[in-house]
Amino acid sequence: MRERIVGRLARGDQRLTSSREALVAVLAVSDRPLTIPEIGAADGGLAVSSIYRNLTMLEEVGVVHRVVTASGDFAHYELTEDLTEHHHHHLVCSGCGSVEDFEASSQLEDSVRDAARRIARRSGFRIDRHLIDLIGLCPNCA
Amino acid sequence: MRERIVGRLARGDQRLTSSREALVAVLAVSDRPLTIPEIGAADGGLAVSSIYRNLTMLEEVGVVHRVVTASGDFAHYELTEDLTEHHHHHLVCSGCGSVEDFEASSQLEDSVRDAARRIARRSGFRIDRHLIDLIGLCPNCA
DNA sequence: CAGAGGATGATAGTCATTCTCAAAACTCTG
DNA sequence: CAGAGTTTTGAGAATGACTATCATCCTCTG
Incomplete structure (x- = not known):
């Protein structure tokens, strides 16, 4: 590396x-x-x-x-x-702002890639990255 | 409203x-x-x-x-x-910072909800929102 | 209409981030 | 190794999005 x-x-x-x-x-x-x-x-x-x-x-x-x-x-x-x-995504606590990593299922990743392709074609954007955040409260803040 | x-x-x-x-x-x-x-x-x-x-x-x-x-x-x-x-998500231009809305397929939404449930169970987070951004360059910036 | 409580807006403050610039560290040549 | 030239570092100043302050203004109730 x-x-x-x-x-x-x-x-x-x-x-x-x-x-x-x-x-x-x-x-x-x-x-x-x-x-x-x-x-x-x-x-x-x-x-x-x-x-x-x-x-x-x-x-x-x-x-x-x-x-x-x-x-x-x-x-x-x-x-x-x-x-x-x-490849991972983020679990964000809206209470304290802390961030954890998580890995998405391949089904979810496929869906996102698919959506990105479709949107790119329709909107003219050149899409080169996606981002999925799950937002909530961590065990400490809940 | x-x-x-x-x-x-x-x-x-x-x-x-x-x-x-x-x-x-x-x-x-x-x-x-x-x-x-x-x-x-x-x-x-x-x-x-x-x-x-x-x-x-x-x-x-x-x-x-x-x-x-x-x-x-x-x-x-x-x-x-x-x-x-x-319910919608965001298409973000990394060049000029502008933001557009887009709607995700129900398949994508199902996958995300599914992932959220699984992660919540494993991590102890109480998840109450998700966020999907597609990031790239808008037609102007490309 | 009086008066109390909240809302407004100009201005001053806050604070994460960026800039500045002199000093330190590295690179290269002889 | 010396020394010139270049890059990096670090302390503090500057920037700028955002927040707090406070005198003034509105809007209700009685």
């Missing part, structure tokens, strides 16, 4: 510095998208401004993905699906 | 003032979620602070729904689905 990340960075004329590697390492270990404060806490040595700058850049070259929830305080970040090779 | 809105406001000890009615009227006419600047432009007489305050309140009593997109500048607002009686 490291190699693929280096490749994507290179395509954008960027290098894998130690801060960037630390960022990616934190995200790789987590099984859910993390907020900036969470990332900062997980690796104490990173400056907030550098975390923001590097996450933005890593998103541009397709290493990282930004997840925005309706309870709009902090954005969450995760590695992109084609790096983790783990 | 006006009556149902008045009822929901009353449940939260709120009245349907003329500004609030104007807000709802703007949203009712649109076939897609609108940003605050768009709402302000559609009805020139509304103060920005009042638009924000009333939209927040209307969301609390379940009249209006806030839509947040990843291209995170402005939030978009629409009437809730149980008022319009029109």
Whole structure:
């Protein structure tokens, strides 16, 4: 995976510095998208401004993905699906804003792909990603 | 519909003032979620602070729904689905951030409901809403 | 009509995120 | 290894969407 990340960075004329590697390492270990404060806490040595700058850049070259929830305080970040090779969706708590991952049935995925194709044809949009959120209350908030 | 809105406001000890009615009227006419600047432009007489305050309140009593997109500048607002009686999802342009509505096939809806039930049982979340976004480039941005 | 309670709108504040810029770290050549 | 050139870093300032404040205005009830 490291190699693929280096490749994507290179395509954008960027290098894998130690801060960037630390960022990616934190995200790789987590099984859910993390907020900036969470990332900062997980690796104490990173400056907030550098975390923001590097996450933005890593998103541009397709290493990282930004997840925005309706309870709009902090954005969450995760590695992109084609790096983790783990297509998944999100379970969002409308109480505390936390985000969990879940995997959809292949039947559901087929239905979405089908819908996307049909909508693309009708609307003229070029669709390249879909997103399914289940929204409710986590055990803690319920 | 006006009556149902008045009822929901009353449940939260709120009245349907003329500004609030104007807000709802703007949203009712649109076939897609609108940003605050768009709402302000559609009805020139509304103060920005009042638009924000009333939209927040209307969301609390379940009249209006806030839509947040990843291209995170402005939030978009629409009437809730149980008022319009029109269950729909969103087609989001990652270029300009615009949002269109689309309706999903009943097969897709069934699959999502099914997944939600299964996930709820396994995770302990109480799921009460789902959200499907198709993300890509609109004809203008492509 | 008086007066109380809520609604409005201009303005000031908040806070996640982005920008700035000087200092530090890396890269490359000789 | 020295040193010039370039990139990255980090602390703090700036931005901008959104929220709070508060004096004024409306809208009811009596």
